[in-house]
Amino acid sequence: MSNLDVRMVPVLSDNYVHLIHDTFSGKTACVDPAVGGPVIDAVRDLGWEISHVLITHPHYDHTDGVPDIVEAFGAEVYGSRRDYGQIPKCDHGVMQGDLIELGKSIAKVLEVPGHTVHHIAYYFEQERLLFPGDTLFSLGCGRLFGGTAEQMWSSLKKLRALPADTQVYCAHEYTNANADFALSVDPDNADLKARADEVQSLREQGLPTLPSTLDSEARCNPFLRCDIPAFKASLDLGEREAEQVFAEIRRRKDHF
Ligand SMILES: [Zn+2]
Numbered sequence: 001m002s003n004l005d006v007r008m009v010p011v012l013s014d015n016y017v018h019l020i021h022d023t024f025s026g027k028t029a030c031v032d033p034a035v036g037g038p039v040i041d042a043v044r045d046l047g048w049e050i051s052h053v054l055i056t057h058p059h060y061d062h063t064d065g066v067p068d069i070v071e072a073f074g075a076e077v078y079g080s081r082r083d084y085g086q087i088p089k090c091d092h093g094v095m096q097g098d099l100i101e102l103g104k105s106i107a108k109v110l111e112v113p114g115h116t117v118h119h120i121a122y123y124f125e126q127e128r129l130l131f132p133g134d135t136l137f138s139l140g141c142g143r144l145f146g147g148t149a150e151q152m153w154s155s156l157k158k159l160r161a162l163p164a165d166t167q168v169y170c171a172h173e174y175t176n177a178n179a180d181f182a183l184s185v186d187p188d189n190a191d192l193k194a195r196a197d198e199v200q201s202l203r204e205q206g207l208p209t210l211p212s213t214l215d216s217e218a219r220c221n222p223f224l225r226c227d228i229p230a231f232k233a234s235l236d237l238g239e240r241e242a243e244q245v246f247a248e249i250r251r252r253k254d255h256f
Helices: 037-045 066-073 149-160 175-185 190-204 214-220 229-234 242-254
Strands: 004-011 015-022 028-031 052-054 076-080 092-094 099-102 105-111 120-124 129-131
Touching (some): 015 037, 015 129, 037 066, 052 099, 105 149, 149 242, 175 190, 175 242, 190 214
Parallel strands (some): 028 052, 052 076, 076 092
Antiparallel strands (some): 004 015, 105 120, 120 129
C-alpha cells in the first residue's frame, strides 16, 4: 500500500489543487496552489502542514496561492529552473531528472514543454502518481501558449510511456467538455464512449473525474493517439507524421 495520501481541493471554477501527504513523515506537498486561503483551510482541517509547494508552470491559476502558503507554513517552493523569477517565492529551481524528497517518497521532475516552454511535471515513480499540470488533461491536453506542437507531442509521448497503471492528477476539471471534442474526432472508439458516459455520470453526481490512469488516457484521449494508424486513417491523415496529426487536432480543439 502506498504511504501517500492524495487529496484534491477544488478551487476557482475548475482548478484542482492536489495535496500529497506522506503518512510516515507527516510531510505534505501541495501542487499548483491557484489560491491560498481555501487550500490552507483544507490542509488545517486535515491536521496537516504544507512542507513543499510544487509548481508545474508560472500561470497565475497555478501560483497565486504561493505567498500565503509560504507565510502560513514556511513551505519550500519548487519550480523549473528556467522559470526562476516568474514563480513567487521559488527557492528550488529544478530540471529534468531532479529528485525531490517528500519524507520517504521521491518525486521525479519531468520536463514536458508545450503548454509553456518550460513546463514540468512531477512523477512519483514508486507510487505511480503523476501530476502533469496543464500538459495532460483527461481526454485532452493543454493549449500551446509558448511551446510548439512538436514539443507538446513529444511531451505527451514521454508521459504515455510511463507505466499504464500510473494515476494522473490533472490540474483542471475539463473532462466533460474534453469528451465532447474527443468524440467529435474519434466517434467509433468504444473505450472513449464508455469513459464519456462515466464522466457524465460522475459530473451529474458532482464528483471529480480524476484521477484518471495513463492506460485509460492512452485508449481514449485523442491527443495521445496521434501515431495510431487506425485513428490517423479515420481522420484522413493516414499519411501525415504524428506531430502533424497532433497539430491538426489541437487546432480543431482550439476552434471547437
Ligand atoms: Zn496554464
